[in-house]
Amino acid sequence: xxxxxxxxxxxxxxxxxxxxxxxxxxxxxxxxxxxxxxxxxxxxxxxxxxxxxxxxxxxxxxxxxxxxxxxxxxxxxxxxxxxxxxxxxxxxxxxxxxxxxxxxxxxxxxxxxxxxxxxxxxxxxxxxxxxxxxxxxxxxxxxxxxxxxxxxxxxxxxxxxxxxxxxxxxxxxxxxxxxxxxxxxxxxxxxxxxxxxxxxxxxxxxxxxxxxxxxxxxxxxxxxxxxxxxxxxxxxxxxxxxxxxxxxxxxxxxxxxxxxxxxxxxxxxxxxxxxxxxxxxxxxxxxxxxxxxxxxxxxxxxxxxxxxxxxxxxxxxxxxxxxxxxxxxxxxxxxxxxxxxxxxxxxxxxxxxxxxxxxxxxxxxxxxxxxxxxxxxxxxxxxxxxxxxxxxxxxxxxxxxxxxxxxxxxxxxxxxxxxxxxxxxxxxxxxxxxxxxxxxxxxxxxxxxxxxxxxxxxxxxxxxxxxxxxxxxxxxxxxxxxxxxxxxxxxxxxxxxxxxxxxxx
Numbered sequence: 241x242x243x244x245x246x247x248x249x250x251x252x253x254x255x256x257x258x259x260x261x262x263x264x265x266x267x268x269x270x271x272x273x274x275x276x277x278x279x280x281x282x283x284x285x286x287x288x289x290x291x292x293x294x295x296x297x298x299x300x301x302x303x304x305x306x307x308x309x310x311x312x313x314x315x316x317x318x319x320x321x322x323x324x325x326x327x328x329x330x331x332x333x334x335x336x337x338x339x340x341x342x343x344x345x346x347x348x349x350x351x352x353x354x355x356x357x358x359x360x361x362x363x364x365x366x367x368x369x370x371x372x373x374x375x376x377x378x379x380x381x382x383x384x385x386x387x388x389x390x391x392x393x394x395x396x397x398x399x400x401x402x403x404x405x406x407x408x409x410x411x412x413x414x415x416x417x418x419x420x421x422x423x424x425x426x427x428x429x430x431x432x433x434x435x436x437x438x439x440x441x442x443x444x445x446x447x448x449x450x451x452x453x454x455x456x457x458x459x460x461x462x463x464x465x466x467x468x469x470x471x472x473x474x475x476x477x478x479x480x481x482x483x484x485x486x487x488x489x490x491x492x493x494x495x496x497x498x499x500x501x502x503x504x505x506x507x508x509x510x511x512x513x514x515x516x517x518x519x520x521x522x523x524x525x526x527x528x529x530x531x532x533x534x535x536x537x538x539x540x541x542x543x544x545x546x547x548x549x550x551x552x553x554x555x556x557x558x559x560x561x562x563x564x565x566x567x568x569x570x571x572x573x574x575x576x577x578x579x580x581x582x583x584x585x586x587x588x589x590x591x592x593x594x595x596x597x598x599x600x601x602x603x604x605x606x607x608x609x610x611x612x613x614x615x616x617x618x619x620x621x622x623x624x625x626x627x628x629x630x631x632x633x634x635x636x637x638x639x640x641x642x643x644x645x646x647x648x649x650x651x652x653x654x655x656x657x658x659x660x661x662x663x664x665x666x667x668x669x670x671x672x673x674x675x676x677x678x679x680x681x682x683x684x685x686x687x688x689x690x691x692x693x694x695x696x697x698x699x700x701x702x703x704x705x706x707x708x709x710x711x712x713x714x715x716x717x718x719x720x721x722x723x724x725x726x727x728x729x730x731x732x733x734x735x736x737x738x739x740x741x742x743x744x745x
Contacts, residue, residue, distance in 0.1 A: 318361055318512040323500055325368065325375030328446045331493045333477065335486065339494035344505040350498065355510045357387040359517050359545060360400065364429055371433060374446060376496050380432075380453075383491045389423050389548035399423040399548070401432035411435060417617075417630045417651040418556055418590075424549040425564060426520075447476035447489050455485040518546055518564045521573055523557050526586035526642045535580065536565050536573035552632055553616065554588040559648030584640060588616075590647045591633040593625050598658070606633040617653060626654040661709040668700035681710055 315321035343350055364378045384402040385391035392398045396405060399422040403413060411431035413421035421427040439449035439457060443464075452460040463479040472478055476489060498505045523532075529550055533543035544550065546564040555563065565573055591606055602625050603613040613619065616632050625631070630651030668677075674696055678685040689696040691707045700706060 315514050318365065318514045319499060319509055321514050322365060322375045322378055326496065327374035328376045331447065331489055333490065335490035336493045339487070339491050340497060340505060343494055343498055344507065347507050350507045351510065353382055353386045357381070358510060358512045360387060360425055361512060362516050363425065367429055367433055371437065373433065373437065376492065377436060379492060379495045379499065382495050383488065389425060389545070399428045400425070401428045403428065403431065414649065416649065417653045418552050418648060419549045419560055420551065421549055425546065445476070450489050450492065451476055451479070451481065451485050454488045455481060516567055519567050519570045520562045521565050521570050522562055523555065526554055526556050528554050528586055528588070531585060532563060535576040536569045538566060538569050542566070554586050554632065556643045556648040558643060558645040584635065586642070587635055588632050589635045590643045590651060591631050593627055593629045593631060596624055596627045596656070598624055602631065608633060619655065622658045623655040624658050626656055629654045660712045662712050664708045664710055666706050666708070668702060668704045668706050670702045673699040677706060677708065681708055683708065683710070
């Protein structure tokens with residue numbers, strides 16, 4: 241009797257396929273049915289066939305018994321959709337129970353964290369399903385950053401997926417003076433899933449892939465090789481790992497268990513609909529962040545949450561040609577932008593520092609206060625701006641063109657420690673000149689000439705008083721080179737020590 245039931249099920253599967261040879265489906269039920277359950281042309285156009293072409297082949301009784309029956313109704317919400325896509329083996333050990341208890345005693349924290357995820361989860365789940373990856377991975381930003389795209393670790397990892405600078409560059413995440421794609425919602429998600437797919441391909445196991453994401457692929461590879469040489473197991477739980485990595489997968493498993501059954505862990509998940517939260521909008525011209533938020537009729541806080549890579553007060557269209565806006569506000573933005581009559585869209589442009597200079601001097605050149613320049617460009621105290629640095633400065637009345645692609649994509653702010661200089665007065669020896677003193681004390685001839693109000697080609701008379709501003713750290717080297725200077729110069733230097741004072745260049 242059981243055999244007939246199995247054969248009947250196999251026949252049913254075959255007949256179902258034959259009855260609808262042209263049917264297409266999608267990995268995103270929410271995209272087809274939308275929030276109201278009705279189909280749309282745009283959604284239908286995104287459908288992709290999952291039925292192989294050619295003649296349909298019957299499946300065996302064993303295959304029919306082992307395969308799950310596809311659910312025709314779309315998930316009620318995004319949490320249910322995530323649960324349906326769970327595909328990683330469960331981990332059960334004391335560390336998982338420890339993390340479950342930790343989270344379950346902090347329901348307010350869980351609620352805040354999950355509410356913050358509501359802007360990003362749908363997109364992440366979509367991308368995971370398109371790649372046929374386990375939907376547990378959509379929960380990984382809970383562990384990495386509590387779904388805060390502005391999070392920065394003590395090790396300088398940044399963004400929702402916590403990319404280190406070098407790893408981010410390897411996965412084509414731009415990091416320059418005007419944007420950091422490690423914080424960008426779309427770019428960082430693409431890079432994170434690329435990386436996780438790569439790691440899964442290397443280790444053939446999702447738990448090991450996650451360990452490598454946290455600890456580094458080289459570290460996991462060496463730990464596996466060490467266990468193999470010792471004849472020990474090579475699973476995630478077998479490896480000798482740092483405590484952070486040892487807790488990493490148990491944390492994810494604990495969050496997965498809470499999402500699977502929140503009531504069991506004294507937790508409540510916010511309602512997140514199974515539909516997109518945001519959509520992309522093209523921008524053709526540089527635009528101030530505050531103005532973009534105003535035209536979209538969203539709060540500045542919400543705008544920055546969707547566009548966290550825009551850490552400066554302006555978005556440069558040549559480097560960031562798209563912005564993210566809440567679904568219903570995209571058309572509002574485009575309509576308001578078209579009707580905007582307030583003049584220029586951007587009040588900032590990029591200025592290249594022609595020489596190495598102090599922030600105060602740069603501020604004077606561009607018509608800003610030093611406080612303004614430092615604030616807009618995140619310049620810390622006690623540094624100088626190196627030549628070629630890209631700085632955001634106010635647009636002048638005569639400069640209304642947008643920033644070019646090279647500056648928008650490659651602009652860097654290079655800083656160097658500010659060096660304290662000591663004013664030293666000494667007497668020139670025979671045949672001393674601007675050029676010879678500049679070479680001896682490793683300063684520029686132009687500086688020596690300026691300090692002494694002479695030309696760069698001038699020669700000094702023996703015994704003439706010379707003013708030099710020398711780095712404090714060069715004091716020892718000046719003394720050690722005393723045998724290179726004339727005796728009068730050495731004597732004059734010794735007498736002038738008490739008359740010197742420290743000044744900043």
